[in-house]
Amino acid sequence: MTATPPMVLQRIYENERQHANNIFLTQPTGQGQVQNLTWAQAVDQSRRMAAHLKSLGLPHGAKVAILSKNCAHFFLTELAIWMAGFTTVAIFPTENADTVKFVLEHSESSLLFVGKLDEWHKQAPGVPEQLPRIALPLAPSTSYDTWDAITGRTEPLGGEPWREPTDLAMIIYTSGSTGQPKGAMHSFERISAATQGILDRLVETMGGDRDHRMLSYLPLAHVFERAFVESTAFMHGRLHIFFAESLDTFVQDLQRARPTIFISVPRLWMKFQHGVFAKMPSNKLKVLLRIPILKNVVARKILIGLGLDQVELAGSGSAPLPPELIRWYRRLGLNLVEGYAMTEDFAYSHTQHAQFNEPGYVGPPYPGVQVRISEEGEVLIKSPGQMLGYYKRPDLDAQSFTSDGFFKTGDLGSRRPDGQLKITGRLKEQFKTSKGKYVAPAPIENRLNANPMVELCMVSGSGFEKAYALVVLAEELRPNISQASVRAEVEHEMADLLAHVNAHSAEYEQLKMLVISTEPWTIENGCLTPTMKIKRSRIEFNVQHQLDNWYAQSKTIIWA
Numbered sequence: 001m002t003a004t005p006p007m008v009l010q011r012i013y014e015n016e017r018q019h020a021n022n023i024f025l026t027q028p029t030g031q032g033q034v035q036n037l038t039w040a041q042a043v044d045q046s047r048r049m050a051a052h053l054k055s056l057g058l059p060h061g062a063k064v065a066i067l068s069k070n071c072a073h074f075f076l077t078e079l080a081i082w083m084a085g086f087t088t089v090a091i092f093p094t095e096n097a098d099t100v101k102f103v104l105e106h107s108e109s110s111l112l113f114v115g116k117l118d119e120w121h122k123q124a125p126g127v128p129e130q131l132p133r134i135a136l137p138l139a140p141s142t143s144y145d146t147w148d149a150i151t152g153r154t155e156p157l158g159g160e161p162w163r164e165p166t167d168l169a170m171i172i173y174t175s176g177s178t179g180q181p182k183g184a185m186h187s188f189e190r191i192s193a194a195t196q197g198i199l200d201r202l203v204e205t206m207g208g209d210r211d212h213r214m215l216s217y218l219p220l221a222h223v224f225e226r227a228f229v230e231s232t233a234f235m236h237g238r239l240h241i242f243f244a245e246s247l248d249t250f251v252q253d254l255q256r257a258r259p260t261i262f263i264s265v266p267r268l269w270m271k272f273q274h275g276v277f278a279k280m281p282s283n284k285l286k287v288l289l290r291i292p293i294l295k296n297v298v299a300r301k302i303l304i305g306l307g308l309d310q311v312e313l314a315g316s317g318s319a320p321l322p323p324e325l326i327r328w329y330r331r332l333g334l335n336l337v338e339g340y341a342m343t344e345d346f347a348y349s350h351t352q353h354a355q356f357n358e359p360g361y362v363g364p365p366y367p368g369v370q371v372r373i374s375e376e377g378e379v380l381i382k383s384p385g386q387m388l389g390y391y392k393r394p395d396l397d398a399q400s401f402t403s404d405g406f407f408k409t410g411d412l413g414s415r416r417p418d419g420q421l422k423i424t425g426r427l428k429e430q431f432k433t434s435k436g437k438y439v440a441p442a443p444i445e446n447r448l449n450a451n452p453m454v455e456l457c458m459v460s461g462s463g464f465e466k467a468y469a470l471v472v473l474a475e476e477l478r479p480n481i482s483q484a485s486v487r488a489e490v491e492h493e494m495a496d497l498l499a500h501v502n503a504h505s506a507e508y509e510q511l512k513m514l515v516i517s518t519e520p521w522t523i524e525n526g527c528l529t530p531t532m533k534i535k536r537s538r539i540e541f542n543v544q545h546q547l548d549n550w551y552a553q554s555k556t557i558i559w560a
């Protein structure tokens with residue numbers, strides 16, 4: 001990574017000149033239709049909106065919010081906000097009205113862009129009445145002034161508007177797995193440094209600086225997608241970004257994009273695998289993949305079916321990935337690597353690569369990243385992408401950094417001599433049994449999640465003699481659990497899984513029981529964050545009145 005990388009806006013202007021006629025963004029518009037935007041068209045639209053924003057007379061650095069699912073105009077809006085001299089505040093498109101209100105008021109946003117949304121009617125009450133709004137293309141029907149109308153009547157902002165490296169580019173509010181969202185402040189120089197480091201690694205891994213395709217579908221309000229998709233596309237110039245239209249069309253969207261780089265989160269990697277097993281039992285597939293003459297044919301057919309046959313580099317982040325799942329994808333020929341980073345370091349911390357890619361580890365640190373393990377076992381990070389601090393929360397800043405500037409990640413971990421990092425759990429997620437022993441849930445959950453019948457799970461049991469696990473079954477199993485034969489099969493498999501997990505756990509970590517939840521955990525019912533991490537405290541609260549009854553039973557497999 002160069003010592004002084006070009007700023008992101010500087011790179012955008014270079015791409016506007018050098019790649020003017022290359023397609024930059026492909027947006028589905030419904031009924032199988034798409035809109036393609038070249039670099040010249042995309043930046044022209046942003047220049048027009050930037051001119052309009054400047055005409056509003058807002059102070060330099062004013063906060064401008066975006067509430068939208070992933071779409072081309074999220075990119076264009078962020079660029080317009082930056083060129084106009086302002087700071088972006090993105091809100092997760094699944095947040096409820098109370099959280100929308102909190103973020104808008106806490107950030108002191110001066111304007112809201114309303115974009116592609118599923119439940120705007122439920123979120124709208126959270127928007128302060130006096131806050132000005134602009135509707136993006138694909139937004140729900142509103143009376144607001146529209147992007148197309150504004151850009152149609154406004155001349156583009158000329159030249160190359162500059163932002164100081166120390167200017168605030170964005171405030172990224174955490175998805176709130178615990179408590180209220182916190183706003184991580186990121187400057188232009190730090191997001192540029194982190195993005196350049198990510199690009200350097202991509203170019204090194206993929207053998208040269210060339211054209212690539214990506215599908216944008218993870219929330220752009222989250223740092224993972226913002227850094228690895230949007231910011232890399234802004235700075236690279238040869239990344240063609242496709243967008244997903246909806247969950248229902250995801251397979252077609254993936255087939256259209258045929259990405260060469262694909263990033264996802266553990267839950268989706270597991271769902272892809274479950275989809276494969278629904279068509280071919282795991283044991284049969286295992287046998288076929290051991291036959292040399294069939295292995296490549298079968299593996300390629302699976303990757304084609306998933307839309308991943310062109311993928312040269314696949315990445316996973318946001319939460320731990322079971323090591324056996326990584327090995328499974330690699331047996332199919334997919335180059336799947338795991339990384340580790342946080343909102344607070346703009347996703348620039350650790351990643352596996354060709355030389356260091358041991359499943360169960362998240363690789364060594366990126367160039368320029370310093371890491372150490374505290375006496376308590378906590379991972380401490382100092383990154384070129386490190387945030388400036390939490391917006392209006394100096395109290396949290398004081399708690400979150402060591403005296404010499406390392407960020408306290410809250411994660412427990414260990415390092416090998418070669419620098420590879422292993423995350424072993426969350427410091428605050430550890431709980432103590434009645435025997436006084438501390439249990440870290442994450443490693444046990446990873447073993448449970450490796451089973452194809454399990455979609456999600458949570459290990460808990462504070463204050464009880466032994467821990468327990470709450471399990472959500474794979475999606476294709478859930479509709480059939482009323483059938484006696486299916487329930488019997490599930491109970492038999494879960495009993496084997498419990499025995500296997502306990503055999504590989506220390507005595508004080510062994511589970512008393514597996515409890516099968518008959519209701520899935522979703523973003524909508526508050527059990528998952530927008531990036532599909534479990535909300536542990538919410539799930540524990542939901543089941544606390546049942547715990548004594550579960551522990552009183554002699555069964556080891558219980559239906560909730």
